Amino acid sequence: MANAVILGAGRLGKGFLGETLANAPRWHTTFLDKDAGVIRKLKETGSYHVQVYRKECIEEHEVSGYEAYETLLEPQDCHAIVYADLLFLSIYPQDFPEAIAYVKEIFKMRAKTNPNQKLSMLCLTNKNGMIPMIQDAFVKDMNEELLSWFMHQVVIRDTIIRRSTDADDHRSLNIRSTAVLSLLIQPPLTIDIADIEWLELCDDIAMLKDIKVFLVNGPHAASAYLGWYRGYTTINELLEDEDGAAFIQEVTKEIRAGILQQYPISEEQLDKLSVFPKAKGDMPDTVYRVGKDPLRKLSYDDRLCGSARMCKAHHLPYEHIVQAIAYGLLYDEKTDEAAMQMQMLIQEKGIIEAVHQICGFSYQDDLLKEICSWYVRLKNK
Known part of the structure; x- marks a missing residue:
């Protein structure tokens, strides 16, 4: 079993990432979000619905089997990141500083309790040129030991989103999503993603x-x-x-x-x-x-x-x-x-x-x- 964490359980997080990972049997998914309403609805129902518009058909997919935690309030959210193989940052550009500070604190725990597992972080935003800023924000003020661990075990990669995903609001459990082109991902990653549909490695990101x-x-x-x-x-x-x-x-x-x-x-x-x-x-x-x-x-x-x-x-x-x-x-x-x-x-x-x-x-x-x-x-x- 491989572990994926989706930080940002809005339309894209649930309707694209969560739905796509649910179709890959090897992967277990955890949603994290600072919005208590988003997490509460995911927990109360234990599932959500995605209408997937493919080239050849429209699929009705009920997504379940995930975990969901509110960031900063539930200790299990730390556990999810400590043992993650993939961490998706499915958030708006203005939310990155807060998210980086949150993840950075958990990395201190990961470096001590799970130092040898590698992690690929994928940033899903349409704003370009953010990866150097994100990298700098993570390494800023790290002590020598944590910095060494981070540079050897974690990679931060950019993506190109080519998917429309919509719902009545970001808390909705009924989501519509197109599935005609892959998410393009900057290589290399620290784990094989060949078994996940709609994820594709691509140069010149x-x-x-x-x-x-x-x-x-x-x-x-x-x-x-x-x-x-x-x-x-x-x-x-x-x-x-x-x-x-x-x-x-x-x-x-x-x-x-x-x-x-x-x-x-x-x-x-x-x-x-x-x-x-x-x-x-x-x-x-x-x-x-x-x-x-x-x-x-x-x-x-x-x-x-x-x-x-x-x-x-x-x-x-x-x-x-x-x-x-x-x-x-x-x-x-x-x-x-x-x-x-x-x-x-x-x-x-x-x-x-x-x-x-x-x-x-x-x-x-x-x-x-x-x-x-x-x-x-x-x-x-």
Whole structure:
């Protein structure tokens, strides 16, 4: 038996990782989460349901046989990490410092009680370039003995998420998930994962992750923000709208052209990375899930602003990307804390200062001026 720990029992943690590991008989799964409500529901029911949209069929899978603990309150959560072979960090970028501090304390126990078992930590986030920061945070202030153990027994690896997973909320025990492409994982690992479906080792993760975030997540975010602007609840509704679908195609076309100029990748390789096979049925994908946290998704290096900068640098068209950014700045979802912070900033400081702070463009940058122009035009429409 091999042991996997999933830190972060939200939609992705349960709907992708937990469901996938449940299909691999060699693996035992433990969920950890700081949200008491998530863990309480997992414990009370002892199972949860995942509707899996594969290419050839839609599967109904009841996941059970796991353990679940609330972090920092239940001592068994320490035990799970002490004996883990794989540790998945399925959390948002802003949650990594807290998670690292938590795991780091448990590593002191692991180094003493289970020093010879190796561990692979897999980071599931769409934000690129985080692995050096995560590595530095772990080794900071470690004594010589613990540092030596850590460097010899633990590896931290990045991943590329190519799966949509949604539910009514992060506590829900009824989850929808597509299963058409693998999670790409930076090699090497300390344990064989060949028996786990949908996990695939892949070189050049850093470059491919940049490309994927731009070409897959960029148009996806644009779909959410345009969808919200037009009053839709799901991405599916927008893509059934002829004008909406055409706009997203133009966003994709602009980003794709920029990538082919920026990166040493062929069109065939690009398609292999970013073209998702059609799943059986049509999984509803909510505007709320995809649009969540616009402060991060509209930042300087992220999916839309990073794409606009790339296209501008290569003297390529980017008008539709800029318009998508403006739709994002109009995103006024009352249940999204980051969206409310963004709207308050715009209201208090004005759109020029907001774009400067959120998107990171200088006041003299043509991109800032063009985004603001589109924002005013769309807001007054």
